[in-house]
Amino acid sequence: MECLLEVEGLQTAQLGPLDLCLQPGELVQISGASGSGKSLLLRALADLDPGSGAVRLAGQDRGDIAPPEWRRQVAYVPAETAWWAPRVAEHLPAGWERGQALAWLERMSLPDEALGWEIERLSSGERQRLGLLRALLNRPRVLLLDEPTANLDLENTRRIERAVRSYLAEAGAGALWVSHDTLQRSRLGGRILEIQGGRFAR
């Protein structure tokens, strides 16, 4: 089967060389001690850090895809999401559709009014869910999730897990999920890749 996201000899200042093949619909977990390079891997795949090597999306070379388009397709959701305007709706990507946004809000157990909420008043759990939501509105083919449930209680954690799972199944998308939680690891299942010193451990 052809890889959805294919990485060959990816190397940055602190990473690699790394090889990876993510299949459509697959969720791969990334584990490793802090400072081992998990976030750097996600950043490098989102084309936020310079590096060498080949990265392909459904067979198409990264260099042939304009950077904004690449980052919409290969969506990086950092552990700490950034906000720059007063209200939630101002942070949604260009061309977002209301119906889609409301559907995601429901799946993440947030009310419709959440789009008008002030950023200042969001809890860290709400920030995390809305940070994932705005990335999903771009309909990405690959999700790069850096501890997306770190600030959530178990109930909301499981909602996020289910939402991501169902998105992968519906859209045929793939995901790399960085997690520290061993219980979550067994719930998520699938392949687990461990990073040590910037490279995948055997």
Add this chain to the structure above:
Amino acid sequence: MTVISLSAWDLALAALLVVALAGLTLWARLGVGRSLLIAGVRTVLQLLLVGLVLQTLFDHAQLSWVALMALVMLAVAGYEVMARQERRFAGIWGYGIGAATMFLSAFVVTVLALTTMVGPTPWWEPQYAIPLLGMLLGNTMTGIALGLDRLTHTVWRERRVIEGRLALGETWISATATMRREAARSGLMPTINAMAAAGVVSLPGMMTGQILAGVPPVEAVKYQILIMFLVAGGTGFGALGAVWLASKRLFDQRSRLRLDRLRPGRRG
């Protein structure tokens, strides 16, 4: 009307003021007495030196000498812009962005003013060319330094926001729009403030000088208006150009934010 020539004794009397101030700050332990005296001595030496240079230049008016003087002034101004940055660009860019935009703005505006508005013969007549260029360089230097410093400062502080917006598929241009606008504004504000306050809050230095030298006030005012417009144009275009060039340099061809291209500066 003739100019009253100042004697060494007149200057010494004025210097007493600075010495007295230094004594007071020493007594009050403000810790600036020494630097005040050194700055006073520097003022005397630097201005005497530049006076001699200008006198020589006026006596031997040649385009090559005027051009050399202009290049030295540009080189020093370029260094000043770089030295005023909390974070400056690594390598030649640290010097190049400021020097290149000053060359384009201050030089072009000076040549434009000399050839079309003031119109001395020859057009590079040092008595007009050097003071005009000096005033333009001095002001564009401040505007460009302020604009660049504000830009690198905010981009550094807001790097998570910029990368968050890039990650959602924005271009670097839209991800930095507010920061670039803010930087351009801070480069322009001193000039706008100076124009707004001219003649009401303060009498501009050049006009004051001309009046002291016996020029009729209305003539002095006309020159001052000309200078202010030239300075506004030069500083504005220079600051906008520098902010744009620097923003471009902060991103690479794949629109990645490249803060590794910045180095801590003198204050950083």
